[in-house]
Amino acid sequence: METESATREQILTAAHTVFLRRGTSGARMQEIAKEAGVNQALLHYYFGTKQALADAVFRAAASNLLPGVFEVVGSALPLDQKIQTVVDRYIGFLRTRPYLPGYLVSELHADPDRAALLLPRPGVAALAALQQQLDAGAENGTLQPIRAEHFLINMVSMIIFPFLIRPMLDVIFGIGSDQFDAYLTERQRSLPGFIRSALRS
Amino acid sequence: METESATREQILTAAHTVFLRRGTSGARMQEIAKEAGVNQALLHYYFGTKQALADAVFRAAASNLLPGVFEVVGSALPLDQKIQTVVDRYIGFLRTRPYLPGYLVSELHADPDRAALLLPRPGVAALAALQQQLDAGAENGTLQPIRAEHFLINMVSMIIFPFLIRPMLDVIFGIGSDQFDAYLTERQRSLPGFIRSALRS
DNA sequence: GTCTATATGCAGATAGAC
DNA sequence: GTCTATCTGCATATAGAC
Numbered sequence: 001m002e003t004e005s006a007t008r009e010q011i012l013t014a015a016h017t018v019f020l021r022r023g024t025s026g027a028r029m030q031e032i033a034k035e036a037g038v039n040q041a042l043l044h045y046y047f048g049t050k051q052a053l054a055d056a057v058f059r060a061a062a063s064n065l066l067p068g069v070f071e072v073v074g075s076a077l078p079l080d081q082k083i084q085t086v087v088d089r090y091i092g093f094l095r096t097r098p099y100l101p102g103y104l105v106s107e108l109h110a111d112p113d114r115a116a117l118l119l120p121r122p123g124v125a126a127l128a129a130l131q132q133q134l135d136a137g138a139e140n141g142t143l144q145p146i147r148a149e150h151f152l153i154n155m156v157s158m159i160i161f162p163f164l165i166r167p168m169l170d171v172i173f174g175i176g177s178d179q180f181d182a183y184l185t186e187r188q189r190s191l192p193g194f195i196r197s198a199l200r201s
Numbered sequence: 202m203e204t205e206s207a208t209r210e211q212i213l214t215a216a217h218t219v220f221l222r223r224g225t226s227g228a229r230m231q232e233i234a235k236e237a238g239v240n241q242a243l244l245h246y247y248f249g250t251k252q253a254l255a256d257a258v259f260r261a262a263a264s265n266l267l268p269g270v271f272e273v274v275g276s277a278l279p280l281d282q283k284i285q286t287v288v289d290r291y292i293g294f295l296r297t298r299p300y301l302p303g304y305l306v307s308e309l310h311a312d313p314d315r316a317a318l319l320l321p322r323p324g325v326a327a328l329a330a331l332q333q334q335l336d337a338g339a340e341n342g343t344l345q346p347i348r349a350e351h352f353l354i355n356m357v358s359m360i361i362f363p364f365l366i367r368p369m370l371d372v373i374f375g376i377g378s379d380q381f382d383a384y385l386t387e388r389q390r391s392l393p394g395f396i397r398s399a400l401r402s
Numbered sequence: 403g404t405c406t407a408t409a410t411g412c413a414g415a416t417a418g419a420c
Numbered sequence: 421g422t423c424t425a426t427c428t429g430c431a432t433a434t435a436g437a438c
Contacts, residue, residue: 023224048415102307106306108366110223161361197402243405
């Protein structure tokens, strides 16, 4: 961690905004410069190439997506509270960054190798803790047996998916952007129960 | 439906392949021409602009994503069988078109207005039928009350999501592309039970 | 209808003044 | 460090021969 110049930060923030909306190949250096209130040449001065700038943004964005979840999942909380906490926090977080999921999926789709820029296996320990909890419930007959990988994916899918298909929600269900917020609130209330019920034997 | 020239079809198929992998802004007309085994000028002869070609591909791709689901959901099958059928068919279908979800999400992210190219509200009737089924179960106490919109989204999320984050699965869970198929098969077996259980009261 | 050759425009990147 | 001006390359698109 070196001392970062204010201008550099300014550019990075602008780049974040533009790249998240347009994606790496759709973004224009000119637009980023304008957003940052500086000249385009300055972007190259600080970051060299567009690709380098895009990678910096991707790293930062990717590191934001999951860690909070593993923290909760790996904690000592009872299962029901883990579910409640993850759903609540995660939807709340994504409300403030609605473009993040679509951006990450787009980038990974265009260049799957970028997944390597994600932290390698950040959650093996957390996953093991979760699996233990699930196994205990299965043994005493209160829970259906399930692998932690599937359970986690199931939970996270239902949280993230609406953000990924937001424009479609309008066409399919008539949920316009003005009603999206209310729709999310409904999910925030109903999802924990849905997930808990799914686990019960 | 006019008679389509063979060359035109050939180009459309090639375009489908390339656009699904690279996205509209990432795709190159040159690459499409090569894939189709024709000259680049011919693409313009048949489709005018890249954007027009991209739109044609998007329309075709989008019309493939959902209709099968609504057909099943709107049928007279009992709920359990609907779930089983949708999960099974949908995962089976996406196995043959693993890039489709990532492509559509990317395109919608880059240009949300494109959602308008989707068929408008194809499933209101199907949705109503499903809601009725859910309400009946809730009234006789066998099911938890839930809105059909949420239920459908929940089910579809869990089916599609793994395809959207496939490159991440390797990094997070160590599921490489060689193991992805087995992972899908596991989900195909376990998801219906998970979903049925979630609905039970 | 299909090709080769070429025009056009634009975006990323550099040179160099201040 | 920050700017203006410019180069370079590439991708879309067109012209025109066959």
